[in-house]
Amino acid sequence: MSPAAHALSSDATQIAVGDTLPMLTRSITQEMINAYAEATGDFNPIHVDPEYSRTGPFGRTIAHGLMTLAFVAQMLNEWSDGRFDACGEIDIAFVGPVFVGDTVEVTGSVEELVARDGETCARIRLVCRAGERQILAGHALQPIENGKS
Amino acid sequence: MSAYRRYDEVAVGDVYPAEPLTFDVSADVVDGFLSATGNDGSLYRERSGTRRAPSMIASAYLIDLLMARRSPPGGIHAKQSIRFHRPIEVGEKLSIQGTVIEKYIRKERPYVVSSFETRGSDGTLVSSGQVTSIWGKDL
Secondary structure (H helix, E strand, C coil): CCCCCCCCCCCCCCCCCCCCCCCCCEEEEEEHHHHHHHHHCCHHHHCCCCHHHHCCCCCEEEECHHHHHHHHHHHHHHCCCCCHHHCCEEEEEEECCCCCCCCCEEEEEEEEEEEEEEEEEEEEEEEEEEEEHHHHHHEEEEECCEEEC | CCCCHHHHHHHCEEEEEEEEEEEEECHHHHHHHHHHCCCCCCCCCCCCCCEEEEEHHHHHHHHHHHHCCCCCCCEEEEEEEEEEEEEEEECCCCEEEEEEEEEEEEEEEEEEEEEEEEEEECEEEEHHHHHHHEECCCC
């Protein structure tokens, strides 16, 4: 997260700490992973080669981490009416793999309002899970104006 | 010489590639990305002759960038930070370059941390951030 970000002392917007963001859900198939590989050029065998992946750390193929992050960005854009694309920020760690057959759920909650480069931003704790498994951990920062994300 | 770099050949300060690589934000790339991620694309339809592209098309140009490091296959993306500085449009040509800023071993896994910047053809900053990867097993 930008080192310039720090907690605001006043409630400058209508967005409230504790607000919950919409949930986005995606069911993962090998065909989806393969399509993502085609779209991005990432043919790492841990994603697209079941034979290679059988001897790897997960014993099977896993989805691309950046594909999961694309779901996060999509959810943030839906919440912010597309403003995430213009000025949003994400800082995450991939903490668990996504497997074929998983249903990935992505959401978040406004943890605090902070200032970044003179702008008021919502600092959002991201939630991304597949069943009970946590997939990624981290935060997003989204500038807000007049109480609208 | 191997097509891949060994972990001990990676050094803090390495800039890759030597000259920024270019990435065309084509309609085909955007459509493929939206389809693969189940995005109906409602935000990205042409309006008034221009068509916005999703910011996370970054996942395509970042892969191009990471390939320029020549890590062996099997590497794992561990952490990602990215800040978007302005929206991008279909038809833009972006340039991307990365720098290795840290490397370390943790739990016997070799990590490499890189910073990157992406700029438009007019030189304006499009995105910046850091990628932390577990290096692929040396071949």
